[in-house]
Structures are given as structure tokens and as C-alpha cells.
Amino acid sequence: MPQPGLRERKKQATRRMIADIATGLFVRRGFDAVTVAEIADAAGVSKMTVFNYFPRKEDLYLDRHLDRLRELEAVVRDRPAGEPVSVAMRRYQHGLLAAQHPLSGAVEGVRGFWSVLRDSPALRSRMVEQEHEIAELLAGLLTEETGDEFGCRLLGNLLAATITTIWHTAVDRIVAGDDVDRVRRDQLAVIDRAFDVLEQGIGPRREPLHSDG
Amino acid sequence: MPQPGLRERKKQATRRMIADIATGLFVRRGFDAVTVAEIADAAGVSKMTVFNYFPRKEDLYLDRHLDRLRELEAVVRDRPAGEPVSVAMRRYQHGLLAAQHPLSGAVEGVRGFWSVLRDSPALRSRMVEQEHEIAELLAGLLTEETGDEFGCRLLGNLLAATITTIWHTAVDRIVAGDDVDRVRRDQLAVIDRAFDVLEQGIGPRREPLHSDG
DNA sequence: AGGAATAGTAGACCGAGTACAAAATTTGGT
DNA sequence: ACCAAATTTTGTACTCGGTCTACTATTCCT
Numbered sequence: 374m375p376q377p378g379l380r381e382r383k384k385q386a387t388r389r390m391i392a393d394i395a396t397g398l399f400v401r402r403g404f405d406a407v408t409v410a411e412i413a414d415a416a417g418v419s420k421m422t423v424f425n426y427f428p429r430k431e432d433l434y435l436d437r438h439l440d441r442l443r444e445l446e447a448v449v450r451d452r453p454a455g456e457p458v459s460v461a462m463r464r465y466q467h468g469l470l471a472a473q474h475p476l477s478g479a480v481e482g483v484r485g486f487w488s489v490l491r492d493s494p495a496l497r498s499r500m501v502e503q504e505h506e507i508a509e510l511l512a513g514l515l516t517e518e519t520g521d522e523f524g525c526r527l528l529g530n531l532l533a534a535t536i537t538t539i540w541h542t543a544v545d546r547i548v549a550g551d552d553v554d555r556v557r558r559d560q561l562a563v564i565d566r567a568f569d570v571l572e573q574g575i576g577p578r579r580e581p582l583h584s585d586g
Numbered sequence: 587m588p589q590p591g592l593r594e595r596k597k598q599a600t601r602r603m604i605a606d607i608a609t610g611l612f613v614r615r616g617f618d619a620v621t622v623a624e625i626a627d628a629a630g631v632s633k634m635t636v637f638n639y640f641p642r643k644e645d646l647y648l649d650r651h652l653d654r655l656r657e658l659e660a661v662v663r664d665r666p667a668g669e670p671v672s673v674a675m676r677r678y679q680h681g682l683l684a685a686q687h688p689l690s691g692a693v694e695g696v697r698g699f700w701s702v703l704r705d706s707p708a709l710r711s712r713m714v715e716q717e718h719e720i721a722e723l724l725a726g727l728l729t730e731e732t733g734d735e736f737g738c739r740l741l742g743n744l745l746a747a748t749i750t751t752i753w754h755t756a757v758d759r760i761v762a763g764d765d766v767d768r769v770r771r772d773q774l775a776v777i778d779r780a781f782d783v784l785e786q787g788i789g790p791r792r793e794p795l796h797s798d799g
Numbered sequence: 800a801g802g803a804a805t806a807g808t809a810g811a812c813c814g815a816g817t818a819c820a821a822a823a824t825t826t827g828g829t
Numbered sequence: 830a831c832c833a834a835a836t837t838t839t840g841t842a843c844t845c846g847g848t849c850t851a852c853t854a855t856t857c858c859t
Contacts, residue, residue, distance in 0.1 A: 408844085410845085421809085428847090430846065502711050527748070533747070563736060566737075570787075574786040575744065634817090800859100804858095806856085810849105810851100814845105815845090818841100823838070
């Protein structure tokens with residue numbers, strides 16, 4: 374028997390094909406201007422099948438979310454014993470940047486990706502929701518460890534706020550036209566500054582948030 | 587001529603009436619089980635008029651959002667010169683709690699409010715979006731002050747994460763059946779602990795987040 | 800090969816939200 | 830009080846996302 378099963382392989386292939394065709398249409402004509410019926414048609418499949426694989430239209434575009442959640446879960450779960458989450462998460466962000474991973478935000482591809490997102494409220498809304506799911510995931514994982522419900526929820530939310538801020542910072546600059554390599558070099562400082570704030574606090578003592586080392 | 591104009595007053599009255607009638611229906615039968623057509627009918631108004639006042643169905647239930655944004659804006663704008671935002675925001679949260687304001691979360695009314703939210707994904711999603719708008723508002727206001735785009739976005743997101751965590755903590759306990767007065771007393775410590783974490787940082791040094799004073 | 804699962808299809812259906820043009824109402828000036 | 834302009838409200842028809850149901854085709858397992 375083939376390891377994943379023929380059936381399962383076909384399903385994954387179909388899923389990818391639908392998402393790819395959909396993404397292509399979105400990039401060319403905009404998210405709202407493409408109907409699900411069209412996507413189904415272009416993919417040679419029925420509308421029901423599309424919704425079978427993707428519960429919402431938005432998920433056709435933001436289809437890496439589950440992978441991301443799994444990865445973040447691994448970051449938290451597989452960190453060395455006793456290591457603070459923020460340290461593991463900072464290391465992970467450094468890794469994304471070094472690997473030129475799309476999730477670092479500092480990558481050529483975000484231009485096209487964002488141009489679709491920019492003018493679709495529905496899509497942006499779904500993205501915000503996904504960022505919220507990240508916060509919930511982190512909070513849940515940490516609560517499992519310590520049992521401190523409130524503290525971990527707070528920590529999860531702060532962590533999620535930190536990494537989404539880091540990401541948006543890179544994306545904004547690239548979309549604004551900055552050179553990708555320059556942004557990538559600067560992101561190292563951005564990541565460290567963000568996690569420093571998270572770990573040391575926002576003050577009061579040091580100035581609100583001026584950037585002298 | 588009456589100051590706000592007759593027309594304007596009537597509009598506000600209509601708006602309130604529609605929202606109130608809608609809320610009543612939602613509480614009785616659940617958000618998803620009530621159609622906009624029904625609401626319009628019950629309010630003696632046409633469907634178009636409903637959408638004239640409330641761009642989305644969800645806004646019929648979460649209609650205090652703009653007020654809240656305005657209030658938060660005032661907190662930031664009207665704070666004493668030189669005072670860190672976190673201090674002003676902490677004071678504001680204390681004030682809400684003392685005034686037994688619904689936005690403190692520690693109020694009898696949240697039980698009904700939440701029960702509707704709980705089983706409507708669309709409604710929860712919109713609420714998350716609103717929380718995101720809070721973060722953006724704060725970030726924008728702070729950026730106006732300092733010009734430090736990245737730092738202020740981070741600060742805005744962290745602040746928003748903090749206050750939403752505080753709110754949800756109270757709501758969760760009350761929904762879980764805790765006595766409202768007890769929750770209200772405990773919230774003082776919750777607020778202070780949250781803002782302490784925000785100001786002092788999450789570590790590393792102190793344990794991840796254990797609660798010994 | 801054959802029967803149990805499972806994936807996909809077709810088509811009707813529902814409700815949110817929009818477009819548009821006609822009708823009702825407020826307003827301000829006279 | 831009356832008229833004309835501006836603006837709100839309405840009815841109707843429409844689009845599109847998403848669900849439901851019953852039917853067909855494929856894959857799986859023995």
C-alpha cells in the first residue's frame with residue numbers, strides 16, 4: 374500500500390490545484406471580482422467541491438494558515454526545557470529571516486500578495502482573524518504548561534502582537550517600494566527591538582519608544 | 587432652529603430604535619436565526635434603511651464600537667503632557683471598573699451579551715476586527731506624537747492586546763458563573779498585573795509568568 | 800470481482816448586501 | 830403657508846457566498 378494512500382494523494386493534489394488556480398485569478402483580477410463559480414469552472418470542478426476543501430472563499434487565498442499554526446506550535450513545544458517562549462520565538466523569527474521565508478515578510482513576493490489583500494476588506498478581515506487564532510493557539514499552549522490562565526493569555530496575545538507587528542513592518546516597507554535586500558538587513562534590528570520591548574517592557578523609565586541603543 | 591436639527595435627531599432616534607429591536611431579537615433567538623428582513627419588518631422600516639444605518643448585520647449588535655474608539659482617543663489625547671500612555675490607559679481601566687461600566691467586562695449584563703456572541707462565528711469575527719481597529723487607532727495616535735512608526739505600531743498592538751485580555755478575563759469568569767462582585771474586586775489586581783507586565787516586560791529573569799508577588 | 804466507504808456533481812435554495820429609480824419628507828426661503 | 834431643493838426612505842430586482850439533498854463515480858479492502 375502506498376504510504377499516504379492514493380486517495381489521500383489525489384485529494385491533496387486537487388486541493389493544491391484549486392488553490393493555485395484561484396490564486397492566479399485573484400492576482401490577475403482582484404479577490405472580489407472573481408466568483409467562486411468561476412474558480413470552480415476554471416478548475417474543472419463543481420462549486421460544492423471548492424467549498425468542500427475550503428470552507429470560506431477567503432481560505433482559497435490564505436491557505437497556509439494551518440501550516441503556520443503547526444509551525445508555531447512546534448516552536449513552543451520543542452523549545453529547550455526552561456527556555457522562555459520569547460527567546461524561542463525570537464530565534465524562530467531570526468530563522469525565517471535568514472531562510473528568506475515568506476513568513477518573514479521580507480521577500481519580493483509580498484508585493485503581489487499584498488496588492489490582492491489591500492483592496493479586499495473581506496480578505497483583510499480574515500487575516501486579522503487568523504492573527505487572532507495565533508494568539509489563541511499560543512495562549513492555549515502556554516496554559517497547558519503552567520496552568521496560569523490569565524498570565525498565559527496575556528503572554529500569548531502580547532507575543533502574537535509582537536510577531537504580527539514585525540511582519541507588517543517588513544511588508545509595509547516593501548510595498549512602499551523599499552529595496553528588498555535593505556529591508557531584509559534592517560529586519561534583524563526590527564526583530565530584536567520588538568522582542569526587547571516585549572521582554573524589558575515599554576517603560577516608563579526609558580523614553581516612550583525612541584530608538585537610541 | 588433646534589441645535590442638532592430635527593432631521594438629525596430623528597435619524598439618531600431611528601438608528602437607536604433599529605439597533606434596540608435587532609438586539610432584542612438576537613438575544614431571544616440568536617444572531618444567525620434572525621434575518622435582516624425580519625428586523626426591518628419588526629422595526630417598521632425597509633431592509634434598505636437598515637443597511638443605510640448599519641453597513642453590516644453584525645454592526646446592529648456591536649454598535650458601541652465608534653463610541654469606544656472615541657473614548658480611547660480621548661484617553662490618549664487628553665492625558666497630562668509627558669505621561670506615558672500605559673499610565674493613562676491603566677487609570678482609564680481603573681475608572682471603567684469603578685464606574686461599573688460595561689466596557690470593564692465586570693458587569694452582570696455581559697452574560698446575555700456574550701451568550702449571543704458565543705454561538706455566532708460571524709459576530710465573534712467582527713469583534714476581533716474591532717479589537718484590531720483599536721490597535722490601529724492607538725498606533726496612529728501615538729505615531730502622530732512621536733513619528734516613530736514602528737515603535738508606535740508595536741506599542742499600539744501591545745496596548746490593545748493588554749486591554750482586550752483584561753476585558754476577556756472578566757467576561758470569561760462571569761460567563762463561567764463566578765459572582766460578579768467577586769470578579770469586580772479581583773479585576774483591580776488583574777488590571778494592575780497586566781499593565782505591570784506591559785511596562786516591566788515578560789522576562790526573561792522572572793519566571794515565565796507565575797503569580798507570586 | 801463486489802460491496803462499503805468516500806469523493807464529487809447537479810441543482811435548488813437561503814440570506815446578506817447592492818443598484819436604481821420612484822416616492823415621501825424635511826428644510827429653508829419667501 | 831407654500832414651494833422647490835435636498836435628502837431620506839422604499840420597492841424591486843439582482844448578485845454572490847454558502848448550505849442542503851439526493852444522485853453518481855471512484856477508490857478501497859477482502
